[in-house]
Amino acid sequence: MDTIPLVHASLGEQELAAVAEVFSSGWPAGQGPRGKALESELAKRYGVGDAVAVSNCGAALHLALLALGVRPGDEVIVADYTFPAPAHAVRYVGGVPVFADVLPDTGTVDPQAVAALVGPRTVGVIAVDTLGLPADYAELKSITDRHGLFLIEDAACSVGATYQGREAGALAPVACLSFHGRKGATSGEGGALLTADPALGADARVRSSFGIGSIFDQAQVVGLPIPVFTEVGYNYKLSDIAAAILQVQMGRIGELLDRRRAVAALYGEMLGDEDLVTVPHVPLDRTHAWQSYMVTLDPSVDRAGVAADLRAQGIGCGHGAWACHLQPVYETKQACPVSADLFERNLAIPMHAELSTNQVERVVESLRAALRTHARPHGVPGGAA
Numbered sequence: 001m002d003t004i005p006l007v008h009a010s011l012g013e014q015e016l017a018a019v020a021e022v023f024s025s026g027w028p029a030g031q032g033p034r035g036k037a038l039e040s041e042l043a044k045r046y047g048v049g050d051a052v053a054v055s056n057c058g059a060a061l062h063l064a065l066l067a068l069g070v071r072p073g074d075e076v077i078v079a080d081y082t083f084p085a086p087a088h089a090v091r092y093v094g095g096v097p098v099f100a101d102v103l104p105d106t107g108t109v110d111p112q113a114v115a116a117l118v119g120p121r122t123v124g125v126i127a128v129d130t131l132g133l134p135a136d137y138a139e140l141k142s143i144t145d146r147h148g149l150f151l152i153e154d155a156a157c158s159v160g161a162t163y164q165g166r167e168a169g170a171l172a173p174v175a176c177l178s179f180h181g182r183k184g185a186t187s188g189e190g191g192a193l194l195t196a197d198p199a200l201g202a203d204a205r206v207r208s209s210f211g212i213g214s215i216f217d218q219a220q221v222v223g224l225p226i227p228v229f230t231e232v233g234y235n236y237k238l239s240d241i242a243a244a245i246l247q248v249q250m251g252r253i254g255e256l257l258d259r260r261r262a263v264a265a266l267y268g269e270m271l272g273d274e275d276l277v278t279v280p281h282v283p284l285d286r287t288h289a290w291q292s293y294m295v296t297l298d299p300s301v302d303r304a305g306v307a308a309d310l311r312a313q314g315i316g317c318g319h320g321a322w323a324c325h326l327q328p329v330y331e332t333k334q335a336c337p338v339s340a341d342l343f344e345r346n347l348a349i350p351m352h353a354e355l356s357t358n359q360v361e362r363v364v365e366s367l368r369a370a371l372r373t374h375a376r377p378h379g380v381p382g383g384a385a
Contacts, residue, residue, distance in 0.1 A: 004359050006316030007182035008352040010256050011245070018244035030237025031205075031214040038243040039192075041250065042177075046170040048194045050201025053243055054208050057156040057178035057191040059236035061089035061126070063204040064174050064193055068124065068150050070095045075121040079109035079128035079135070079154070081339040084324045086126040086154050098122070099325040101336035105281040107131065107294075107321070107346075110338070111139035118143070124150035129158035129168050131321065132184075132289035133282060137163055137171040152176065156191075157291035159184050160257040164285050169194055179242070182352075184257055184289050185249035187242035208236040259353035260290040263360060267293055267349070270364045276301055276371040277347075293351035294320050295367075296342065298375065303347055305374035306367070310349075313366050320346030 022028055035053050042051035054060050070076060072094030078086040080099040087097035100113040107130040114125055125144055127135040137153070144151040156178035158168035169175045174197075179190030195201045206213050211233030218225045249256075268279050278296040282288045297303055303319070310317045323343035325334045349363055
């Protein structure tokens with residue numbers, strides 16, 4: 001039986017040709033001509049003051065917090081239901097992540113929860129475009145402006161999505177993108193920091209290269225320039241190999257996103273009448289990038305049993321995102337009940353641009369059968385009331 005993977009990168013001959021060009025150029029490392037070209041294209045696409053290509057979205061978040069001046073003991077409010085990269089980045093700089101609960105219908109951060117958490121040590125907010133769906137940035141921007149806080153958009157999952165007609169990645173003064181292998185545009189690994197403030201971008205670019213800036217640029221100078229280390233930086237550069245792949249991928253994002261949208265529409269049509277799952281909700285003021293397709297199981301369903309059945313048939317699935325406040329590394333006594341509930345009941349099913357209609361139909365058929373097998377009757381202890 002053919003397997004249906006949970007994720008699959010859409011990489012082909014165009015990307016291979018771009019990599020071959022980099023091999024011929026003699027500069028495969030970071031901050032070279034392809035990286036610079038990618039940054040220029042990203043800045044133009046998103047209409048920002050600067051774009052800095054880096055090794056991953058976690059690096060972009062770290063650099064953003066450094067450039068924004070977050071200091072040990074500062075509190076940063078972060079969306080709870082997500083991969084923990086935003087909270088990790090706050091810890092990297094000695095800050096304190098404060099977790100905001102999310103909305104039950106979208107899984108995006110609840111602006112009212114954010115407002116209730118603002119305190120005397122709060123310096124900023126990191127919102128997350130959950131699984132490819134943008135958060136409510138009009139409300140979030142109103143809160144951060146009122147309190148003089150910075151706002152970062154974690155757009156790791158949302159390349160190609162929109163909010164009120166604007167593209168994800170351009171919804172806050174600072175945004176961070178991911179080009180990980182499961183994203184809509186990918187180079188295997190990779191990321192970018194986008195900012196309206198060129199000075200912040202310049203700070204991040206220097207710190208991303210050990211604190212000395214571009215070695216490629218310095219190599220073009222006649223003579224023997226000696227790099228000067230102006231900051232304690234990091235090796236967060238994106239290779240020109242990856243940058244070349246991303247130039248192709250960003251040019252294909254419309255095509256790839258259309259294919260993901262078609263898969264999502266088919267899932268929605270085929271599962272819309274299923275009582276034991278709730279399909280994703282997309283508010284009318286935004287569009288989804290469909291990095292993942294997440295169904296929410298009825299409380300009566302044994303998620304582990306469903307997952308075991310699907311995987312036994314060669315169908316990939318996953319638990320979804322994390323309720324970060326429950327992770328042992330944070331040792332917090334905060335409660336985010338909506339996030340905790342989604343963490344227990346969400347199930348990711350295959351979502352990528354290479355899925356065929358027949359594969360989607362097989363996933364749905366297998367999921368329906370597994371739900372019936374692993375749903376406790378109502379009234380049985382542990383089942384739905």
